[in-house]
Amino acid sequence: MxxxxxxxxxxxxxxxxxxxxxxxxxxxxxxxVKVNYNINDYLPEDSPSTQAINVMEDEFEGGIPNARVMISNVTVAEALDYKEKLLDINGVSNVIWLNDSVNIRKPLIIQDSEIIESYYKDNNALYTVTIDEKNRVESVNSIRDLIGRDNAMTGSAVNDAVATEATVNEISRIVKIAIPLLFLILIITxxxxxxxxxxxxxxxxxxxxxxxxxxxxxxxxxxxxxxxxxxxxxxxxxxxxxxxxxxxxxxxxxxxxxxxxxxxxxxxxxxxxxxxxxxxxxxxxxxxxxxxxxxxxxxxxxxxxxxxxxxxxxxxxxxxxxxxxxxxxxxxxxxLPEFNKFGILVRKIMIPMVIIFCIVVVPAYLAQTHNSFYYGSEHIFDKSTQLGKDTEKINDIFGKANTMVLMVPRGDTANEKNLSDDLKDITEVNNIISYVDNVGAEVPYEYLDENTLENFVSKKYSRMVLKVETQYEGEKAFKVVKEIRKTAEDYYPNEWYLAGESVSTYDLKDTITDDNIRVNLIAIIAIFLVLLLTFRSLAIPIILVLGIETAIWINLSISYFSNSILFYLAYLIVGSIQLGSTVDYAILMTNRYLEFRSGLVKQEAIQQTISSVTVSILTSGTALVIVGYLLAYITSHGVLQELGLLIGRGTLMSMAIVFFVLPGLLYLLDTFIERTTIGVKFFRKE
Missing domain, CATH: 1.20.1640.10 (Multidrug efflux transporter AcrB transmembrane domain)
Incomplete structure (x- = not known):
């Protein structure tokens, strides 16, 4: 070399x-390079919800309804006019409102009040809107221009559009703040x-x-x-x-x-x-x-x-x-000082710190396995944002709701009618828009014009749009997804497709939960093997991996003890990031310890090691802490906020373990390290 x-x-x-x-x-x-803000697009191709979306895109013009738009202080006539204006917006492929479920030419007072109040209540009109993925930012901005700030909109399409614009500006702010701060750190160190x-x-x-x-x-x-x-x-x-x-x-x-x-x-x-x-x-x-x-x-x-x-x-x-x-x-x-005194301090307290470390390892591991999680995008923006306020306003008037689309083989309208009736028996399903519900099971397809028919039926499938009174995720929403799937399976075994935000989030939960153990275990084993080959030691990889993994467990257990709900995506990713990035500090310290130990007794080797590596570890660690906390407190995107907080806090945990616990482990296991490390001969006093 x-x-x-x-x-x-x-x-x-x-x-x-x-x-x-x-x-x-x-x-x-x-x-x-293009950027995708839709979490559900990253589901595996073989997940049921992804397959359902692919089938629907092939069979029907409109996609899954992905936004709710509420306009206040309007009459029925004005609400119909707004519906047409929404349909005229580029990128809006479908708008569902009251006239799609009931005959608005008849007096509303004599019709089903539950259905009516799910669309029109106290002079507030609520539309279920489908926005094309390619035009989300432009379409959402156009809808905002149409309805103004006093009215409200929410949904996954709005989430993605807001995230697209906000994140770009926020990351730019983070860079503008981070660069001067990192420059200052480097000047000091x-x-x-x-x-x-x-x-x-x-x-x-x-x-x-x-x-x-x-x-x-x-x-x-x-x-x-x-x-x-x-x-x-x-x-x-x-x-x-x-x-x-x-x-x-x-x-x-x-x-x-x-x-x-x-x-x-x-x-x-x-x-x-x-x-x-x-x-x-x-x-x-x-x-x-x-x-x-x-x-x-x-x-x-x-x-x-x-x-x-x-x-x-x-x-x-x-x-x-x-x-x-x-x-x-x-x-x-x-x-900065020479850190000799810091080395002396660490030497004095390292054994008590190892004892504390041994006490917290198991509780930290168990606690982090019992965290509560958000899996989808529903909670990405909190109530302090415009989107959060809009969501709360719509939920206060019309309640929590989301839309699912069920596709079944076309042709047997009698079977479809029975299926629809059973689906309505599910407590949370309050309305279904379908051929058998809106046209009638007894009406032949030939009686409808092509434009009306294509909203309900394709060449292969009949489509049912279910309005469900739940949030997009959570125990209740996932229970409904399972009930709808079971009901569809009873009528059309292995022939149905169910799509929607809740459905994708349910599949997302299953997918990334399965990923967690496998990804972390593979990362740990691979890093262990690299350390094994690098140090040619059995003891050192065990010490380093255990130390950093414990720092990760402590970091994640803090969320459990503080009753914080984590985004599972951030929880899943941070383990690999914290392990991969902060194990460097442990490697540096161990390398220098081995160098010093060849000519010094172990107490002096520990002290000299701390003095020599503190500046390097502080420089890198402080930089990562700053970046993490800037990400946490500047971005409004919930997943990025969470990821930043966990990275910043996790780096502090790793630095604490490396500075105060690792020296004690090296000291106590000194003989074990020498005996299990090839080519190492430690200094001994005569």
Missing amino acids: EVFFRRMLNHKKLIVFIFLVFSILCIFFSRQ TTSWFEPVILLTTIGVAILLNSGSNLMFGTVSFITNGAGNILQLAISLDYSVFLLHRFEEFRKQGLSAEEAMLQALYKSIGSILSSGITTIIGFAALILMRFKIGPDLGLSLAKGIGFSILTVFTLLPVLVLLTYKVFEKTRHRPL
């Missing part, structure tokens, strides 16, 4: 030119005013390469778009910091700049590569999720860390050597 690094440093300008060209290309490519510029430039190039190369996927999820770049920045910062700190150590020994860089590259490649590979594996484990947001985020982040490692070993050394005179001229005295 030393020969390779020497040859590389002989072509500094060429390397800078290559990265510059690819960075410019990737700026253009990144703007072509380095010894040159110019060093942060080089560090952030190197990572910025890696982020550009990753963002541009996402074009190979065509579309990325909102999580990848919203959190991917900023997480890459925070997670990969430590690789650059580790290398530069090693470079400074060799410079202090009197080596020339180029020789010091060569030695730094040679000496740090093992720890940086092992850290990088474990991080990549942590993210790559997400690829094995059946829920396709996992592969989407996992591939992008794993690729991003790969680019970060590439730039750290190629671009960063070149930039440092090309600008080293500027480094020298902008030197400042260290703004």
